[in-house]
Amino acid sequence: MKNSVRAAVTATATAVAAATVVAVTAAAPAQADPRVGGPIGARYDALGGAAGFLGDPVTGESRTPDGRGSYVHFRGGSIYSSPATGAHEVHGLIREEWAAHGWEAGLLGFPLTDETPTPNRAGAYNHFQGGSVYWSPSTGAHEVHGAIRATWGAYGWEAGTFGFPVSGEYDIPGGKRTDFQGGSMQWSPARGVTVMGDSDVAGCPAPFNAATPEQAAGCLVRGWEQRSAEVVSTYAVDAVAGELLATPYAPTTFDGCSRPTPAITATSAGIECVYHVPQDSGAAAPHGVDVHLGIGVYDGAAVVEDVEFIG
Template identity: 70%
Template sequence: MKNTTRAVGAVAAALAITVLAAPAQADPRVGGEIGAHYEALGGPQGLLGEPVTGELRTPDGRGAYVHFRDGSIYWSPATGAHEVHGAIRDSWAAGGWEAGFLGMPVTDETRTPDGAGAYNHFQGGSVYWSPATGAHEVHGAIRDAWAEHGWEAGTFGFPTGDEHDVPGGRRSDFQGGSMRWTPRDGVTVAGDSGVTGCPAPYNRATPEQAAGCLVRGWELRRGDVMATYAVNAVVGELLATPYSPATADGCARTEQPVADTTSGIECVYHVPARPGSPVQHGVDVHLGIGLRAGAAVVEDVEFTG
């Protein structure tokens, strides 16, 4: 009897060791690339929590998804598997999920570089979120223009609404202004330069106003404001006639500016000809800006058109 007891005890101990040593298994409800991404995000203990569906095909049959307690993972052959959750997921869902104009996610939710918000990029655009603005989509030519102005880190900040219809075109509003698109004019911007008394569009300022804004821009170390208002002064003085009031794409630092300038800032103005003017066509004016000796200096001017 003693030997039998020892044998049973040994078997029980072996079984206990076997159970303790067994590797953790992936959730059987989630497999493939979606399952692999889910495990990489921490599985049930990660940000998505437990699955609430198995893998399902998207209605068009081109992809698949799994919903979890706190979000979803969507997959397609073109995009791979990416998670979307929270307010960004709600905004995407309101736009029709993957069947809407945004399409499939092409990134996971990602924090903005300053940590103030988050975003997901999708096939057809992006959804950006911050505590102050909520989650809103931006896409197409307006998104391209916003990106050129520095995304959410630029003077326009986060979107405060989705793109919407306006007479003749479309518009998106941002913390620092708005952008409007029309088939004729493309994207035009109306923003806040961040300097009191110096709003955008900058081309509406007189040369005298531009000079004042240049000084205030310098006091606040705002090189972009200095450059833009310096350009405005040049356009106001040199191109007032026989041209109509100019419209501006604004000023931006470029890796390969049109001009070899000390600051690498380029400003572009579109100046149409006045009706009845002997000048038959307008011009685009590219000005290279330098920032030196406490001032913004136009160091190069090029005309096209």
């Protein structure tokens, strides 16, 4: 009898325990991967967890080498976290560009945003502590930072005149430069950022602070030919620009540049470039005209500072 009662009690207890396990299991939410927790786990869950674009984790949470934060790598990207920045994902070509610059220990630092579409939906970006990486299908992914980034932002970022970056920042003599779809920006300690944008005269960006005398003379005349006040003003001092824009243009041939003897006293560098307006070019120059351009050089830039019409 006692054995029968004991067996019945045991069976009842087992059934109750099993029912309790089933009930708890049914009520428990799905658990995130045990290797992903804290701020990184929260960000991972917000992005869809294993079902999202990041997919399954391929590492546990690890401290960054400098000890300032932590990260988890996933099949589709990474999430990096630090107390100063929070947790943010970075993936694809933007992640590759960031990695090429030293991950969080490089000039860009930790990410400040997830990858975000640009407002015009033409590309995407991540902002980092030390700059940004912008990507588009036609330009790839490139970093931009510092004073050049600030100037680019003032021109409207990727939606402005300059469009997306087509290079990262690179060294030039005396400074740095970044190229964009619509021009370039370069920086030097003495001059800060100089903007070199496209103009309506092919091959003559405006402004342009590294022109040779030949380039300055050529762009000045092409700007004069096309009546481009922007280009003429870029390559000539105000008095010359005003005189040229008030003078009718006729087709010319370029006779070259030289250092005449004696030097042109009105021109600091003593360089002269000559354009010849032929005699049969029309009523604007019935007897033929030579346009003598005196070139001065300032801060590494050639500027036309004197013009003389001889005919």
